[in-house]
Amino acid sequence: MRPMTQLTAILTGLLFTHLASAQSQPQPQRWVSAGGALTEWVVALGGESHLVGIDTTSQHPESIKSLPSIGYQRQLSSEGILSLRPDILIGTEEMGPPPVLEQLRAAGVKVEVLSAGADVSALQDNLKKLGALLGHDSQANQLSEQYAKQLESQHDWLAQAQLHQTAPGVLLLVSHSGSRPMVAGIGTVGDWLIKQAGGRNLATHNGYKLFSTEAMAGLNPEVLVFTDRAQGGASSRDALLKENPLLTSTQAARNKRLIEVDPTLLVGGLGPRLPEALKTLSKAFYPADGSLNAKVAPAQ
Amino acid sequence: MRVALQPKTLFIALSVACLLAIWLSLALGPVSLPLMDTLRAGMRLLGVPVQGDNLQQAELILGQIRVPRTLLGLAVGAVLALSGVAMQGLFRNPLADPGLVGVSSGAALGAAIAIVAGASLGGIPESIEPYLLSIFAFAGGLIVTAIVYRLGRRDGQTSVGIMLLAGVAMTALAGSIIGLFTYLADDATLRTLTFWNLGTLNGASYARLWPLLLVCVFVIGWLPRRAKALNALLLGESEARHLGIEVERLKRELVLCIALGVGAAVAAAGLIGFVGLIVPHLVRLMAGPDHRIVLPASALAGASLLLFADVFARLALAPAELPIGIVTAFIGAPFFLFLLVRGRT
Numbered sequence: 001m002r003p004m005t006q007l008t009a010i011l012t013g014l015l016f017t018h019l020a021s022a023q024s025q026p027q028p029q030r031w032v033s034a035g036g037a038l039t040e041w042v043v044a045l046g047g048e049s050h051l052v053g054i055d056t057t058s059q060h061p062e063s064i065k066s067l068p069s070i071g072y073q074r075q076l077s078s079e080g081i082l083s084l085r086p087d088i089l090i091g092t093e094e095m096g097p098p099p100v101l102e103q104l105r106a107a108g109v110k111v112e113v114l115s116a117g118a119d120v121s122a123l124q125d126n127l128k129k130l131g132a133l134l135g136h137d138s139q140a141n142q143l144s145e146q147y148a149k150q151l152e153s154q155h156d157w158l159a160q161a162q163l164h165q166t167a168p169g170v171l172l173l174v175s176h177s178g179s180r181p182m183v184a185g186i187g188t189v190g191d192w193l194i195k196q197a198g199g200r201n202l203a204t205h206n207g208y209k210l211f212s213t214e215a216m217a218g219l220n221p222e223v224l225v226f227t228d229r230a231q232g233g234a235s236s237r238d239a240l241l242k243e244n245p246l247l248t249s250t251q252a253a254r255n256k257r258l259i260e261v262d263p264t265l266l267v268g269g270l271g272p273r274l275p276e277a278l279k280t281l282s283k284a285f286y287p288a289d290g291s292l293n294a295k296v297a298p299a300q
Numbered sequence: 301m302r303v304a305l306q307p308k309t310l311f312i313a314l315s316v317a318c319l320l321a322i323w324l325s326l327a328l329g330p331v332s333l334p335l336m337d338t339l340r341a342g343m344r345l346l347g348v349p350v351q352g353d354n355l356q357q358a359e360l361i362l363g364q365i366r367v368p369r370t371l372l373g374l375a376v377g378a379v380l381a382l383s384g385v386a387m388q389g390l391f392r393n394p395l396a397d398p399g400l401v402g403v404s405s406g407a408a409l410g411a412a413i414a415i416v417a418g419a420s421l422g423g424i425p426e427s428i429e430p431y432l433l434s435i436f437a438f439a440g441g442l443i444v445t446a447i448v449y450r451l452g453r454r455d456g457q458t459s460v461g462i463m464l465l466a467g468v469a470m471t472a473l474a475g476s477i478i479g480l481f482t483y484l485a486d487d488a489t490l491r492t493l494t495f496w497n498l499g500t501l502n503g504a505s506y507a508r509l510w511p512l513l514l515v516c517v518f519v520i521g522w523l524p525r526r527a528k529a530l531n532a533l534l535l536g537e538s539e540a541r542h543l544g545i546e547v548e549r550l551k552r553e554l555v556l557c558i559a560l561g562v563g564a565a566v567a568a569a570g571l572i573g574f575v576g577l578i579v580p581h582l583v584r585l586m587a588g589p590d591h592r593i594v595l596p597a598s599a600l601a602g603a604s605l606l607l608f609a610d611v612f613a614r615l616a617l618a619p620a621e622l623p624i625g626i627v628t629a630f631i632g633a634p635f636f637l638f639l640l641v642r643g644r645t
Contacts, residue, residue: 053619071620075495077502079365080619083330096492098430099503107360187486207486 027135028110032081033058034073034091036264037271038114041127042090044143044272047134053084055091059264060273078103088133092116092269116269118192120148123270143272150275151196154282158198161286168222168285170199174208174263177230178239182208183216189266190225193274197281199223213246223285224252227263236260259284305586307593314600321607325370326362328611330618333358364505372504373610374603375516376569379561381602382523384576385583385595389530390554391460397577398562401467401555402444405474407566408497410440412481415492433496434508434567441563444470449555458551498623499570501610508568515564519557520599526550527591534589574629575602578636585639605632 032053033039039058042051054064055073070081073091078100081089088110095101101111114129115122124144131140172190173181184190185205194201202219203209224247228236237258240247247253265277305313327338341358343350345367383398391400399405414436428435448470452463482490529550532540541547562576579602580594587593609627616622 056620069617069620071617072491072495074492075500075502075621075623077330077614077619077621079361079614080330080621082361082365083332083619097503099505099508102505103364103503106364107357209483 028087028133030084030086030088032070032084032086032089034070034076034089034095035114035116035269036060036267037116037269038090038092038126038130039064040271040273041130041143042134045127045130045134045136045139047130047136050134052086053081057264057267060271076100078107081109082107088112090114090130090133118187118189118270120151120270123147126269147272147275151278154196154275154278158282158286161282161288162198165286165288167198167200168257169202169219170194170223170225170285171202171216171219171221172225172227172261173216173240174227174229174266175240175243177228178236178241178243180210181213181216181226181240181244183211184208184266189269192270193261193265193278193281194225197278197285199225199281199285213244216244217246217249220250222251222255223257223259224250225259225261225281227261227266229263232260232262257284307587307597310583310587310593310597311600314597314604318600318604318607321604321611322370322374324611325373325607326366329361329366329614331357331361333361338362368504368506368509369501369610370607371509371513372501372568373607375509375512376501376565376572377575377603377606378599379512379516379519379565379602380572380575380606381579381598382519382595383558383561383565384578384602385580385591385598386523386530386554386558387576388580389533389591390551390558391464392534392536393464394581395577396464398558399471399576400464401558402448402470402474403441403559403562404566404571405471405478406444407437407441407563408571409444409474409478410436410438411496411566411570412478412493413440415496416481416485416489431508434511437567438563441566442559444474445555445559445563449552456548458548460551495623496570498625499572500613500621500623500625501569501606502614502621504568512564512568515560519561522553523557524592524595526553527595530591530595534591570623570625572606572625572628574625574632575606578632579605582632582636582639585636 029050030052031042031047031050033042033051034055036057036059039051039054040060042048043061043064048064051064051067053068053070055070055076057073058064068084070076070084073094074096076095076097081104086109089104090112092114094116095113105111112129112133114126127140127144131137172184172194174184174190175181183203184194184201185203185207186201187206188208191201202221226236226240228239231239237260240258241253252258259281261277261281262273265271265273326342327333327335337352337355337358340350340352341355341362344355344359345363380398387396387398387400388394390396411433414433418432448463448466449458451466452458452460454462482493485493529540529545532543532545533547533550535543537547565572580598583594583597583601587597605628606624609624609631612631613622613624613627
């Protein structure tokens with residue numbers, strides 16, 4: 001009988017986990033993650049085998065895509081999540097709606113709300129909590145330090161580069177097959193990326209906003225960073241220029257300084273792949289210092 | 301249009317459909333509960349002491365998730381369908397839907413204000429904050445409807461023609477203000493707004509349910525009593541007046557019922573389209589235009605449709621969930637087309 005075997009399996013599982021963590025507080029075994037960057041961190045901390053469900057913003061690494069999707073992080077379904085029998089749900093402040101989180105708590109699921117803030121101290125707090133929950137504290141510490149170190153060497157490199165090159169004016173565009181690009185403004189991860197990579201974000205609004213191509217061309221960015229939700233590679237670059245022909249008049253297009261970034265980098269706070277992306281960006285921002293870039297190769 | 305069903309047959313069929321929908325809504329969900337557990341947990345919730353181990357989970361899922369959700373679906377479906385009948389009767393226009401007097405767009409505007417500006421308002425008592433969206437949506441619906449009603453008043457008379465146009469204009473105005481809020485919103489807020497516009501029964505809790513149930517009982521109790529007056533209104537306003545109906549009072553009552561009912565439904569579950577527009581037609585295709593039958597039958601049909609749609613919404617992509625606004629039309633429209641085609645031959 002299937003329910004019976006299932007029950008036995010659960011009970012045996014419970015017994016083992018109980019024995020394993022009899023001394024300390026029991027670690028949650030079945031994880032549901034509602035946040036792209038958080039999912040990546042759980043995987044980086046060696047917790048991939050604990051994941052039983054992810055939300056639609058969790059797109060990395062490729063291997064987790066086969067997990068059941070719990071939908072969009074702001075529109076979670078209480079019974080849907082309960083059907084995965086999770087011990088813990090992790091997500092950012094953006095997770096919701098609140099009544100669903102209440103129902104999950106009432107059902108005995110630990111709901112851990114972490115920060116989606118685009119700054120390093122928020123990230124380090126998140127890593128500390130995740131490490132403790134996974135029982136991989138030292139690994140979390142290590143990753144956290146490594147992250148800080150990578151950013152530090154990034155800063156050092158930038159300081160060097162800026163001695164003999166000025167910071168370029170940059171716009172970061174998010175589009176769908178090139179059409180109707182949104183420009184990343186203050187407070188977005190896109191803005192953080194530009195600044196950390198040593199660029200000047202020419203956009204001064206908050207959040208992502210639609211710009212007319214005329215306004216974009218008027219700002220005349222030296223570098224255009226773009227990301228496309230529908231396609232990647234050369235085709236997305238061509239699509240962007242084809243849909244917005246005025247952009248070809250900018251310095252960025254004339255000097256062929258159009259850089260693509262992965263759209264999944266921009267959701268849900270700082271993820272583990274950001275330092276690598278920063279390196280690529282700052283190399284493009286300060287092309288004369290390409291050789292220096294080799295020095296900041298992260299310790300893998 | 302021929303009358304296809306005797307009222308009695310229709311009511312039996314609809315009651316069976318409604319009971320079936322309630323049963324499915326209680327028994328099915330992403331968490332698969334054995335039938336016996338569902339039954340025993342249900343008995344326990346009703347206060348019958350039943351033996352059984354491991355009933356806690358079933359009791360929790362039934363009591364905290366499925367029962368409030370089912371009640372919400374019943375109330376929202378019934379109220380939307382009834383309001384649809386009232387609208388179409390009031391305007392004597394088959395294309396009238398409950399949104400026409402501006403209640404839906406007003407509620408959407410209220411919701412947009414709460415979603416986009418709510419965080420920056422500040423000073424909101426902790427106890428009210430979770431309900432801010434619902435309160436704003438309800439108030440928005442009432443205010444815009446009141447404006448539309450005022451605009452329709454001329455010399456102590458209410459002109460439904462002017463009300464209709466005022467409703468269209470207010471809807472457009474609210475739409476553009478919502479558009480402005482959409483522009484000002486950041487990416488995440490935008491998605492919340494979009495999902496709210498599609499409606500959901502997800503996250504139903506008793507605290508949110510009571511106000512709606514009260515309004516629902518009021519509307520369900522009141523509107524069918526005005527069935528005869530609505531029938532008379534079908535002949536035209538002056539004819540209804542000659543038949544001894546107080547037309548002005550009737551209009552006022554209908555607008556009030558619609559504003560309260562749709563406002564409360566939208567505040568509790570977001571914008572759910574299709575039910576208010578199509579369910580009355582569906583019932584009329586099956587049973588003819590007599591409001592004494594159309595009103596209660598629409599309430600039953602609306603409630604059943606919404607529950608069926610919700611069961612589909614929660615199972616189709618489990619463990620994720622479809623917005624119910626997508627599903628109501630998806631299930632209802634083909635059935636409606638079928639009735640249309642059948643009625644022609």
